Amino acid sequence: MNYCIPTCHGSSALVVALEALGVQYGSEVLVPGLTWVACASAVASIGAIPVLIDVDSDTLCMSLSAAKKAITPNTSAIMIVHLYSSVADIDGFLELSLQTGIPLLEDCSQAHGAKWKGKRVGSFGDAAAFSFQQTKLLTSGEGGAVLTNSAENYYLLQQIRADGRAKVKQPIKGYLDIEEVGDVQGRNYGMSEFHAALLIEGLKRLDEENEKRNEFVHSLKTKLNRIDGVKIQGQPSELSFPVYYHLCLRFDLNFFGNSTIDKIAKALSAELRLPAVEPVDVPLNKNKLYCPLRSPRVPSTHRELLNPERFELPVADEARRTCLTIPHNALLASPDESEVIIKAIEKIRYNFLLRTESGTESA
Numbered sequence: 001m002n003y004c005i006p007t008c009h010g011s012s013a014l015v016v017a018l019e020a021l022g023v024q025y026g027s028e029v030l031v032p033g034l035t036w037v038a039c040a041s042a043v044a045s046i047g048a049i050p051v052l053i054d055v056d057s058d059t060l061c062m063s064l065s066a067a068k069k070a071i072t073p074n075t076s077a078i079m080i081v082h083l084y085s086s087v088a089d090i091d092g093f094l095e096l097s098l099q100t101g102i103p104l105l106e107d108c109s110q111a112h113g114a115k116w117k118g119k120r121v122g123s124f125g126d127a128a129a130f131s132f133q134q135t136k137l138l139t140s141g142e143g144g145a146v147l148t149n150s151a152e153n154y155y156l157l158q159q160i161r162a163d164g165r166a167k168v169k170q171p172i173k174g175y176l177d178i179e180e181v182g183d184v185q186g187r188n189y190g191m192s193e194f195h196a197a198l199l200i201e202g203l204k205r206l207d208e209e210n211e212k213r214n215e216f217v218h219s220l221k222t223k224l225n226r227i228d229g230v231k232i233q234g235q236p237s238e239l240s241f242p243v244y245y246h247l248c249l250r251f252d253l254n255f256f257g258n259s260t261i262d263k264i265a266k267a268l269s270a271e272l273r274l275p276a277v278e279p280v281d282v283p284l285n286k287n288k289l290y291c292p293l294r295s296p297r298v299p300s301t302h303r304e305l306l307n308p309e310r311f312e313l314p315v316a317d318e319a320r321r322t323c324l325t326i327p328h329n330a331l332l333a334s335p336d337e338s339e340v341i342i343k344a345i346e347k348i349r350y351n352f353l354l355r356t357e358s359g360t361e362s363a
């Protein structure tokens with residue numbers, strides 16, 4: 001992408017990008033039903049309507065066929081999210097965007113550095129948003145950015161981010177390097193230079209760290225063949241360089257004494273001494289953090305449209321029932337150590353099976 005606009009958070013990157021893409025008050029934005037809450041709340045925060053779309057059963061990213069069915073004359077943007085260890089069907093969504101003229105926004109907050117057919121994610125859509133919050137693959141504690149190839153959007157994005165101001169062509173030492181323009185109503189979502197400095201250094205390590213995690217997961221994948229009933233979140237064949245914000249594993253609970261994913265995650269977390277081994281996000285139609293109707297500013301005409309419970313997300317529900325994630329920092333270990341995860345899963349399975357055989361309640 002030609003242009004990058006740093007912001008204070010990933011959430012504000014989404015807001016700024018949606019506004020620059022022309023998302024109007026009351027229009028609809030397609031958002032995957034399984035993702036971080038900010039994807040939907042950013043849309044609602046600018047008065048637009050998040051339309052929750054179910055995910056693909058293999059990749060757990062937004063389902064292309066479900067998205068096609070949800071498009072109406074009022075759809076103003078499609079927000080795809082490259083989730084956990086995978087990416088959305090970029091080619092499919094690009095084609096849909098071209099056919100319909102609806103802009104495509106890529107949320108890359110969980111996929112820094114991943115490549116689709118050799119090209120970085122975030123360089124395909126009309127704009128891309130990134131988060132650099134402390135849990136992400138590239139971080140400054142808090143932070144975000146929007147990427148775009150369009151000079152026109154770049155000019156708008158700058159103003160939306162900085163109270164209507166944009167970069168001056170020739171900065172003069174001692175003066176602020178932005179000037180007052182005011183083509184649109186902006187707000188202040190700027191990133192500090194201190195945060196930017198951290199990111200510039202972190203960026204130098206990103207590819208190397210991603211490669212290290214890839215070697216680890218490669219080793220783990222081979223060993224996982226030994227265990228029935230556990231597999232890695234599906235990755236499209238076009239994903240030429242995957243990255244692992246969260247390594248997402250899907251469990252066939254039948255092989256684990258029909259236990260629950262919450263219990264398996266808790267046991268695995270204890271075995272690995274890793275607090276952040278957790279089931280995947282609660283789908284947004286029943287996620288307690290996504291409660292747009294509790295906002296003080298819901299117009300009565302939007303009440304029904306904003307109700308998250310009007311959406312059905314059976315595939316996302318199934319993912320929440322069967323999938324857990326392991327955080328990226330654990331995957332920086334040497335590839336041999338993937339054996340530790342395998343042993344822990346085998347032990348847990350043995351324990352859960354034993355409990356069902358002896359008829360005792362699993363704890």
Ligand SMILES: *Cc1c(COP(=O)(O)O)cnc(C)c1O
Pocket residue numbers: 009010011012035036038039081107109110131132133142143144
């Ligand atoms: C983290 C995240 C965000 C929000 O980023 P913040 O920097 O925490 O505001 C948005 N979308 C996705 C997919 C994320 O993972």
